[in-house]
Amino acid sequence: MKSVTRSLRILEAVAQHQPVTVGELTKLFGLPKSTVQRTLVTLNEAGWLRANRKDTTRWEIGARVLAVRPAALQGSSLFAAAREPMIRLRDAVNETIHLSVPDALQCMVVVDRVDCTHAVRTFHAIGDTSPLHATATGRAVLAHVPRADVDELVAHGLESFGEATPTEAGQLHAELERVRADGYSVNRKQYRPDVCAVAAAILDEGGTPLATVAVSMPESRYDAVRLPELGRLVADTAQEIAGRRMGA
Incomplete structure (x- = not known):
């Protein structure tokens, strides 16, 4: 997947399965853990995703989606x-x-x-x-x-x-x-x-x-x-x- 397409698909997956871990997304897409983690961090920095406040190993949709x-x-x-x-x-x-x-x-x-x-x-x-x-x-x-x-x-x-x-x-x-x-x-x-x-x-x-x-x-x-x-x-x-x- 190209990087933009990959980011959007990961964003959609988080929206569907939230709160979700890096490991769960890795299995879902068959991608290296480092690639998924890097994408999550990028989306987090842009405000599209955030770490769950009760379990920071899980990711969920952030404010910018709205x-x-x-x-x-x-x-x-x-x-x-x-x-x-x-x-x-x-x-x-x-x-x-x-x-x-x-x-x-x-x-x-x-x-x-x-x-x-x-x-x-x-x-x-x-x-x-x-x-x-x-x-x-x-x-x-x-x-x-x-x-x-x-x-x-x-x-x-x-x-x-x-x-x-x-x-x-x-x-x-x-x-x-x-x-x-x-x-x-x-x-x-x-x-x-x-x-x-x-x-x-x-x-x-x-x-x-x-x-x-x-x-x-x-x-x-x-x-x-x-x-x-x-x-x-x-x-x-x-x-x-x-x-x-x-x-x-």
């Missing part, structure tokens, strides 16, 4: 349920709306966006990734996962992106408590300078966070007085999307 937003996603119940409520939320606040999904505890991935009409606005391309601890979308997810998962994230270290980024366990847990109490999360310049966001989790039937919907805006248009109103709109939109997805 960057191409395949037709399967466009036809999914989540995507279909979210589109109209996102447009209505944009019309209500005239700010950019993002739909993001978690890639395990690795990051959040933007999978859809509805733009506002302002000349100056925030922008995240489809497929953009962001850290969980430093963003409104990420903390909306973390507020609904087991504490052990949050502790695991903290154990790997919380990178600082500015003075406001929560980098200590106590800071992060305090923020997550606020998210659970308020029903929405807030990011005020904790990840990107001069960018603010308000987000809420879209939960499945069992309360597991599937995705988040967020309003994103420049810091110049952030109004703390309007935060409760904005938070309610975002939380209501998240609940509507969840209900539409379940056929309510």
Whole structure:
């Protein structure tokens, strides 16, 4: 196989059999172990694959797969349920709306966006990734996962992106408590300078966070007085999307 074809076939095999080991892929393709390993490392560096966080000898699909937003996603119940409520939320606040999904505890991935009409606005391309601890979308997810998962994230270290980024366990847990109490999360310049966001989790039937919907805006248009109103709109939109997805 030529290198590109081989890489694509290995990527497809990982998607089908994940989490999968180098040895299993070697047997599947009849290739030298070193060749398979080299291909996996290359795909990992590009963000298409990642090591399983519980067993690093096994490989699984990474965040960049969502960057191409395949037709399967466009036809999914989540995507279909979210589109109209996102447009209505944009019309209500005239700010950019993002739909993001978690890639395990690795990051959040933007999978859809509805733009506002302002000349100056925030922008995240489809497929953009962001850290969980430093963003409104990420903390909306973390507020609904087991504490052990949050502790695991903290154990790997919380990178600082500015003075406001929560980098200590106590800071992060305090923020997550606020998210659970308020029903929405807030990011005020904790990840990107001069960018603010308000987000809420879209939960499945069992309360597991599937995705988040967020309003994103420049810091110049952030109004703390309007935060409760904005938070309610975002939380209501998240609940509507969840209900539409379940056929309510």
